[in-house]
Amino acid sequence: MSGFVRFITRRVISIIPMVLLIVLINFFIIHLAPGNPAQIISGLEQPSQEVIKALEHRYGLDKPLVVQLGIYFKNALKGDLGYSYIYSEPVITLIKERIGATLLLTLTSAVLAFISGTLLAAWSSRYKKGILDSILSILSYVLYAMPSFWLALILILIFSSNLRWFPTAGMFNVRLSLHGFSRFGDILYHLFLPVLTLTLIQIPVYFRVTRSSIFQVSRDEYILTMTAAGLERKKIFNKYVLKNAILPSVTIFGLTLGYAITGSALVEIVFAWPGMGRLMLDAVFKRDYNLLLGIYFVLAVCICIAILLTDVFYAILDPRIRYK
Amino acid sequence: MQSEKVMIKRKSNNIIKFWHSYRQSLYGLIGFAILLIFIIVALFAPIISPYNPHAMKGEVLLSPSLSHLMGTDHLGRDVFSRIVYGTRVSLSVGFIAAGLSAIIGIFIGSFSGYYGGIVDEIVDKIVDTFLMIPAFFLILIIVAIFGNSIFYIMLVIGLTTWPQNARLMRAQALSLRERTFVMVARATGESNIRILFTHIIPNGIYPVLANTALQMGGAILTEAALSFLGLGDPNFVSWGKMIYQARPYMTFAWWAVVFPGIFIVLAVVSFSFIGDGLQYTFNPKLNVKQKKVSA
Amino acid sequence: MSFMRLKNVDISYKLENTSVRAVRSFSCDIERGDIVGIVGESGSGKSTLALGIMRLLPPNASLSAETMLFDGRNILSFNQDELRKIRWKEISVVFQKAMNALSPVHKIFTQMYDVIIAHSPDTSKGKAYKMLTELFSKVNLPSKVLNMYPHELSGGMMQRVMITMSLIHNPKMIIFDEVTTALDVITQGQLLDEINRLVREFGLTAIIITHDIGVVNEVCNKVAVMYAGELLEFGKVKDVIFSPMHPYTKALVKSHPDLRIGNELIKGIPGSLPDLTDPPGGCIFYPRCDVRLDLCKSVKPEVSVLGDRIVKCHRIQR
Numbered sequence: 001m002s003g004f005v006r007f008i009t010r011r012v013i014s015i016i017p018m019v020l021l022i023v024l025i026n027f028f029i030i031h032l033a034p035g036n037p038a039q040i041i042s043g044l045e046q047p048s049q050e051v052i053k054a055l056e057h058r059y060g061l062d063k064p065l066v067v068q069l070g071i072y073f074k075n076a077l078k079g080d081l082g083y084s085y086i087y088s089e090p091v092i093t094l095i096k097e098r099i100g101a102t103l104l105l106t107l108t109s110a111v112l113a114f115i116s117g118t119l120l121a122a123w124s125s126r127y128k129k130g131i132l133d134s135i136l137s138i139l140s141y142v143l144y145a146m147p148s149f150w151l152a153l154i155l156i157l158i159f160s161s162n163l164r165w166f167p168t169a170g171m172f173n174v175r176l177s178l179h180g181f182s183r184f185g186d187i188l189y190h191l192f193l194p195v196l197t198l199t200l201i202q203i204p205v206y207f208r209v210t211r212s213s214i215f216q217v218s219r220d221e222y223i224l225t226m227t228a229a230g231l232e233r234k235k236i237f238n239k240y241v242l243k244n245a246i247l248p249s250v251t252i253f254g255l256t257l258g259y260a261i262t263g264s265a266l267v268e269i270v271f272a273w274p275g276m277g278r279l280m281l282d283a284v285f286k287r288d289y290n291l292l293l294g295i296y297f298v299l300a301v302c303i304c305i306a307i308l309l310t311d312v313f314y315a316i317l318d319p320r321i322r323y324k
Numbered sequence: 325m326q327s328e329k330v331m332i333k334r335k336s337n338n339i340i341k342f343w344h345s346y347r348q349s350l351y352g353l354i355g356f357a358i359l360l361i362f363i364i365v366a367l368f369a370p371i372i373s374p375y376n377p378h379a380m381k382g383e384v385l386l387s388p389s390l391s392h393l394m395g396t397d398h399l400g401r402d403v404f405s406r407i408v409y410g411t412r413v414s415l416s417v418g419f420i421a422a423g424l425s426a427i428i429g430i431f432i433g434s435f436s437g438y439y440g441g442i443v444d445e446i447v448d449k450i451v452d453t454f455l456m457i458p459a460f461f462l463i464l465i466i467v468a469i470f471g472n473s474i475f476y477i478m479l480v481i482g483l484t485t486w487p488q489n490a491r492l493m494r495a496q497a498l499s500l501r502e503r504t505f506v507m508v509a510r511a512t513g514e515s516n517i518r519i520l521f522t523h524i525i526p527n528g529i530y531p532v533l534a535n536t537a538l539q540m541g542g543a544i545l546t547e548a549a550l551s552f553l554g555l556g557d558p559n560f561v562s563w564g565k566m567i568y569q570a571r572p573y574m575t576f577a578w579w580a581v582v583f584p585g586i587f588i589v590l591a592v593v594s595f596s597f598i599g600d601g602l603q604y605t606f607n608p609k610l611n612v613k614q615k616k617v618s619a
Numbered sequence: 620m621s622f623m624r625l626k627n628v629d630i631s632y633k634l635e636n637t638s639v640r641a642v643r644s645f646s647c648d649i650e651r652g653d654i655v656g657i658v659g660e661s662g663s664g665k666s667t668l669a670l671g672i673m674r675l676l677p678p679n680a681s682l683s684a685e686t687m688l689f690d691g692r693n694i695l696s697f698n699q700d701e702l703r704k705i706r707w708k709e710i711s712v713v714f715q716k717a718m719n720a721l722s723p724v725h726k727i728f729t730q731m732y733d734v735i736i737a738h739s740p741d742t743s744k745g746k747a748y749k750m751l752t753e754l755f756s757k758v759n760l761p762s763k764v765l766n767m768y769p770h771e772l773s774g775g776m777m778q779r780v781m782i783t784m785s786l787i788h789n790p791k792m793i794i795f796d797e798v799t800t801a802l803d804v805i806t807q808g809q810l811l812d813e814i815n816r817l818v819r820e821f822g823l824t825a826i827i828i829t830h831d832i833g834v835v836n837e838v839c840n841k842v843a844v845m846y847a848g849e850l851l852e853f854g855k856v857k858d859v860i861f862s863p864m865h866p867y868t869k870a871l872v873k874s875h876p877d878l879r880i881g882n883e884l885i886k887g888i889p890g891s892l893p894d895l896t897d898p899p900g901g902c903i904f905y906p907r908c909d910v911r912l913d914l915c916k917s918v919k920p921e922v923s924v925l926g927d928r929i930v931k932c933h934r935i936q937r
Contacts, residue, residue: 018449018452018453033470145590145592146588147548147549148549153574153581153585161575221716221720222723227675228707229707229711229734230737231703232703239725243724244723254456255455262460266549280464281553284555292465292469299457304456317724
């Protein structure tokens with residue numbers, strides 16, 4: 001098990017420079033953006049001289065750039081991301097309120113996409129070169145090419161406007177104040193279309209990776225051994241091919257999550273989902289840089305954590321990694 | 325002189341050989357055909373589009389008919405004509421942004437991989453970080469802060485998506501620098517810069533080219549998403565912007581939302597197909613369905 | 620009746636535009652208890668032949684033969700289910716690349732247990748564990764190996780694991796495919812001794828595929844010399860190695876440091892294997908043969924049977 005601990009420690013350490021790099025990018029954007037950094041951090045359009053002085057002191061803006069960078073790092077890591085001028089609240093508070101809804105959407109869809117992409121790949125690999133395989137393959141190209149927001153609109157057109165099966169917007173019905181299980185059910189009901197959109201968008205990645213991985217693993221030596229040993233094909237496939245073939249999809253899970261969050265932000269806007277997407281849109285329109293940079297930072301940290309968790313999961317699945 | 329002619333001949337032979345092998349990929353061919361049509365549409369937009377894309381003469385929100393193939397939008401503009409003009413924006417974004425990304429990626433990747441050392445490690449770390457964190461948010465922030473002209477958008481996409489190419493190129497450079505012909509070149513005293521430009525880059529560029537085709541599609545999607553958020557260039561018609569503008573009227577004029585989206589999908593699919601075709605051509609090993617004869 | 624009778628076995632691989640005729644009209648008889656070495660350079664078709672006998676060829680390969688009898692049954696006509704039943708129960712195989720021969724993400728016991736229940740589904744885990752521990756002790760492996768993953772073992776240990784695995788169902792025949800190739804000389808020697816001992820202890824018939832004629836000399840009682848997909852010489856080891864008849868066998872023996880007679884120089888064989896997408900019409904060894912005749916270029920030599928020995932050379936026919 002010590003190999004496992006060593007592996008995780010190494011991964012945690014390797015995440016640190018990434019977080020620092022994000023902070024660095026943010027810092028440079030603030031300083032390169034038109035306007036005074038103190039004004040950006042204050043979140044006010046016309047901050048008074050006293051406010052500017054106070055902020056300059058607090059963030060060391062009167063000190064040399066390197067010192068400023070140091071202070072910025074310290075604050076960012078403590079969670080102090082400045083104030084949002086449109087909401088006149090600390091950025092971190094705003095993000096905390098909404099990140100749950102975004103993560104619910106992103107993670108649910110990512111997990112569903114992983115599972116369905118893998119299953120579809122397994123299913124279609126049985127009909128290699130057949131019609132079904134070709135249809136799925138072309139479908140995966142099309143879904144991959146689809147803008148998430150457009151797919152969201154199309155699904156609303158079909159399922160909400162025409163069929164009236166699902167609500168068009170929101171996370172729960174505000175007119176009913178539901179509690180307990182019925183509230184949970186209501187959220188699920190509202191979750192359906194956004195999650196469907198995001199799942200469909202992500203399936204192609206997992207489908208294609210697993211499909212080619214199944215193809216490669218099927219030609220590995222140990223599959224030959226198992227065939228030679230007289231194991232049934234079904235058993236070989238379900239136990240040996242699948243577990244080995246799933247590994248590349250697990251590695252890309254963390255990376256795909258970044259893509260999923262991008263999709264979420266856009267889909268949230270379409271479905272008026274009370275997550276970070278809406279916050280981001282407001283920040284973009286009112287040019288609330290501080291809020292934008294804060295969102296960027298928090299999402300980056302979330303992705304880093306997700307990648308770390310993926311690594312842990314990977315290390316559980318693949319014993320080799322623990323000994324490297 | 326003589327040798328130069330031979331060189332030229334060999335080059336054109338290579339192109340023919342390349343085409344012969346590219347032709348084997350059905351997807352690649354279809355993608356290429358779709359792209360050709362798009363290029364023609366972009367070049368001859370004024371001839372192809374039946375109406376002025378900005379003219380608000382027609383009736384508003386007309387459903388598709390013979391006079392308006394894809395209907396009209398909320399300002400009475402012809403959707404089909406706007407889509408035709410939108411091709412120009414999408415294709416330019418695709419070509420220029422991904423092209424820029426390829427150039428930066430090739431330079432940084434080949435230098436980093438060929439020279440190695442501490443610089444290489446730092447580059448690798450930066451590339452890792454950029455690959456993990458979605459570029460879209462960074463693009464969004466930069467465009468929101470620094471302005472949303474189409475030129476900026478292309479520039480920013482190019483400047484934020486190069487790490488993928490750098491990684492591919494770096495891996496090539498790492499393996500190429502150990503190859504005999506590069507060692508020989510070094511032993512005979514060729515300068516490092518010369519080796520980079522005559523051996524490493526020309527021999528290692530192929531994976532980057534295939535990836536660039538995929539990134540062209542990616543750039544088109546990014547531009548569409550920016551436009552959908554209202555951050556598109558206000559001076560040009562783009563498919564994303566059409567969807568953005570038509571969204572409020574979506575329930576009674578589906579066509580103004582649906583058709584531009586279909587064209588985005590078509591364009592991106594064609595680039596994916598081309599990317600796969602190129603991959604097939606450059607790396608036939610991937611597609612040899614048989615196990616190598618082992619005896 | 621021979622234990623295994625192969626007559627005119629042909630195997631070819633279909634590649635993109637061509638096909639490679641990897642094994643051509645291979646015939647030989649193997650008696651019960653024989654330890655037959657199949658020796659040849661890489662590319663001679665010997666591993667393909669092994670896969671062919673197990674009917675494990677990849678889908679792009681095609682196999683045809685006049686006769687393929689195993690223990691009185693025609694395995695050529697077996698369907699997948701029948702094949703599955705004799706695989707490992709009656710013929711098992713130990714592959715060349717031991718390190719990749721087991722799934723990297725499953726414990727060794729898990730995989731061994733699956734092989735056990737593939738043919739005796741009622742075996743309990745405890746019973747399997749006991750049986751495997753016993754088998755392991757025969758090849759000097761500690762039982763804790765069962766709870767390990769393949770990458771935690773050395774090449775030699777993995778090869779022993781694979782040998783144990785081949786013995787699980789007490790088969791009648793085992794094919795050892797280049798089992799010692801990837802190992803260092805010392806491990807190679809130990810492993811050969813163990814194979815030698817096990818084959819006798821279990822009363823097995825064995826086929827040992829190797830490019831090293833020294834290995835054949837140590838372990839086998841019969842040898843088949845293959846070159847470019849054809850059988851050139853077959854017979855008892857003591858006949859073939861100590862008085863080779865085919866010029867290729869002669870060259871092969873001469874090129875081995877331990878088998879040369881007296882102080883003869885070690886000699887390589889100049890030239891390389893012919894193109895098997897279009898094998899030459901005459902003798903397959905013609906281009907590299909130092910005693911070739913004009914006839915050899917255009918006419919394929921017939922198989923000459925001299926007692927229990929087979930040679931395929933014009934010089935012998937005369």
